[in-house]
Amino acid sequence: MNQPTEPKADKSGVRRHNLSLVLRTVHEAGETTRAAVAARVGLTRPAVSSLVEQLLDLGFLVESGKTFSGQAGRPGTVLKPADTGSAGLGVEINVDYVTVCVVDLTGTDRVRHTERLDNRAAAPDVLTRAARIAAQALDAAAELRLAPAGAGLALPGLVSGGAVRQAPNLGWNEVDAERLFGDALAALRPGTKGLPLTSDNEANMAALAELRFGTHGDLRTFLHLTGEIGVGGAIVVHGELLRGAHGFAGEIGHLVVDADGPRCRCGSRGCLEQYAGQAALVGAAGATGVPDLVRRAEAADPRALAALGDAGRMLGRALSGAVNLLDPEAVVLGGIYPRLMPWLAPALADELADRVVSGLWTPDAGRLRPASAATDASRGAAALVLHDVLADPLAYAPTTDD
Amino acid sequence: MNQPTEPKADKSGVRRHNLSLVLRTVHEAGETTRAAVAARVGLTRPAVSSLVEQLLDLGFLVESGKTFSGQAGRPGTVLKPADTGSAGLGVEINVDYVTVCVVDLTGTDRVRHTERLDNRAAAPDVLTRAARIAAQALDAAAELRLAPAGAGLALPGLVSGGAVRQAPNLGWNEVDAERLFGDALAALRPGTKGLPLTSDNEANMAALAELRFGTHGDLRTFLHLTGEIGVGGAIVVHGELLRGAHGFAGEIGHLVVDADGPRCRCGSRGCLEQYAGQAALVGAAGATGVPDLVRRAEAADPRALAALGDAGRMLGRALSGAVNLLDPEAVVLGGIYPRLMPWLAPALADELADRVVSGLWTPDAGRLRPASAATDASRGAAALVLHDVLADPLAYAPTTDD
Structure with a gap:
């Protein structure tokens, strides 16, 4: 706290950390002002303004209108997380359905596709089906100018190291879920090749969704x-x-x-x-x-x-x-x-x-x-992706020409 | 690591921290040398020597004989935790017995008194009995030149805030155990007035004993x-x-x-x-x-x-x-x-x-x-006291004249 940014050390760890701090503060507030962010995180106004400018340039934040803070001083410009750009792709594969959602940086579930189907089948078939549903959701997200920063997989069973160790209700054992899903998605949409994947048990993902998006704060x-x-x-x-x-x-x-x-x-x-x-x-x-x-x-x-x-x-x-x-x-x-x-x-x-x-x-x-409405395992899976973006936005910034 | 001590800041937080670091290192090793401590904690030899001298003066460490390290260099003097001075008093009150132990800084159980009795009685009576057993154990410890740095109480039931909230097997509800025990002990041995007390469920204390003293490391x-x-x-x-x-x-x-x-x-x-x-x-x-x-x-x-x-x-x-x-x-x-x-x-x-x-x-x-032999709730209770001494030995140092 009260630790000034180092404007010359643009690529330094301190600045990266401060960019994350400012983005997370705006994300948690939903909407706020530069002055309120500065007060909250303990950085100077000029330091916060510099960080906000970079986050606006990179498309993580947007400005909208003016607000009066209720306190003395000039009205501030309202800052909000962008509802375009980086998004979390959440995929839940359960016994009798697949749900895919795309959640933007405001935490809003922007695209949601659910298909009821019987997944008690061979794992590659099921993961290919899930990838097909995810590909369609990503097409819809692209029309909203949202691009996935990563994908989270919520799976019914014992999950570790990217694989389903055992899922009695699916009849799966030692299924390399992240690899099968990632390969199937990249085959359908080559642009997703190399997309970061993370996976966990669907119950854990649902609990995460409750923590991040639920009303039982x-x-x-x-x-x-x-x-x-x-x-x-x-x-x-x-x-x-x-x-x-x-x-x-x-x-x-x-x-x-x-x-x-x-x-x-x-x-x-x-x-x-x-x-x-x-x-x-x-x-x-x-x-x-x-x-x-x-x-x-x-x-x-x-x-x-x-x-x-x-x-x-x-x-x-x-x-x-x-x-x-x-x-x-x-x-x-x-x-x-x-x-x-x-x-x-x-x-x-x-x-x-x-x-x-x-x-x-x-x-x-x-x-x-x-459980709170609209908290399910697919949203928890998307939350894990958003968590990574918020923790280090520069790692997810679009590449620029300069 | 590699953070030098500040010899002039003798009372500073850094030196207190380093005293704890050296004492804990010797405690964990059982016996060691100044050179080995320096290598382990990343301080210079002169810094470690200064810290060791102070710990020797205060009676937390002792020297004994010479060792050859097996590596090149002079033989070092062996350092060990003192088996006199600060000790942990552990008291377990269970349904049909009370056990009191006094554990020295080497981790050895030096005094142990167990009495089988039926504790399904009024709480003040039981805690007075336990205090009597503790007073006798402290007398025996004093003959070994051990003085309690604090006492831990292991109690059978739901324990919080120094009190037993509920102990169905004792028939206790809302018993202010630390206060009752402390007052009874101070009445028997006035020198223990103000002795720091801590309390927890006996099962938690037994698990702590397994962690600190057990063979399932x-x-x-x-x-x-x-x-x-x-x-x-x-x-x-x-x-x-x-x-x-x-x-x-x-x-x-x-x-x-x-x-x-x-x-x-x-x-x-x-x-x-x-x-x-x-x-x-x-x-x-x-x-x-x-x-x-x-x-x-x-x-x-x-x-x-x-x-x-x-x-x-x-x-x-x-x-x-x-x-x-x-x-x-x-x-x-x-x-x-x-x-x-x-x-x-x-x-x-x-x-x-x-x-x-x-x-x-x-x-x-x-x-x-x-469970490992010689790990029980009374030893876990004593371990909590020793943990506090190892974390800040200066707070438990005998008062001196200079």
């Missing part, structure tokens, strides 16, 4: 569940994902809720997923899908209500264990669960109240929450 | 269980305790292993503690205590073997969930479990193999370990 330590065909889990501690020794932490879908229950794809019996996963829940309710399940529940169909009550109870049983272990501020439920909360929540809350060591859970304080 | 991310009357748990991630949002993480003893099982003191049913806690296990085996249980198991008594097999299976069921959530390198079992491993381990290992998502557990790689 007060939460720093929480459990995040996503109900899909499987039940994904992620653990956030002090604002960071807890990844474990090998990067595989958070497999809450395979907590045992009934030791003698039905066999699970993972090899165990009575895993949470066998009761609260989408396939199990829809099947137990005799429904054809989640919309049909909601309709049946609204019509008080006994079988649907019983299946939802059972799923809520099993969610509560698993979550009570996770809360006892991890002492989070809250549990956030995403995926199919927010729509189903009216029917899941009563049994779920009862189990938590009964089974969490009593000092650890107060049922009345907003500790059980539906 | 390779482990940085692990689960640590201690079998006592209750089953304590602690989670270590990248060498640090995971404490959760309110400091209560790690309550593995209350993971549900049989949803319809017996009622637990915590209010839930079928908690791990109801099968694998000492009281439950000894009771199910029809034994009079742990030594009797071991004798019965060695004699292949069917009831003892059945109880141990059942406890192992339930431990495995709970641990499989914890491993799925946290992806640790290993699980370390302490308290009564190391003695019982021959009978617990088979069923425990089977459950882990069956129930952990398969990429996450390889049963053959030393991932299930007994």
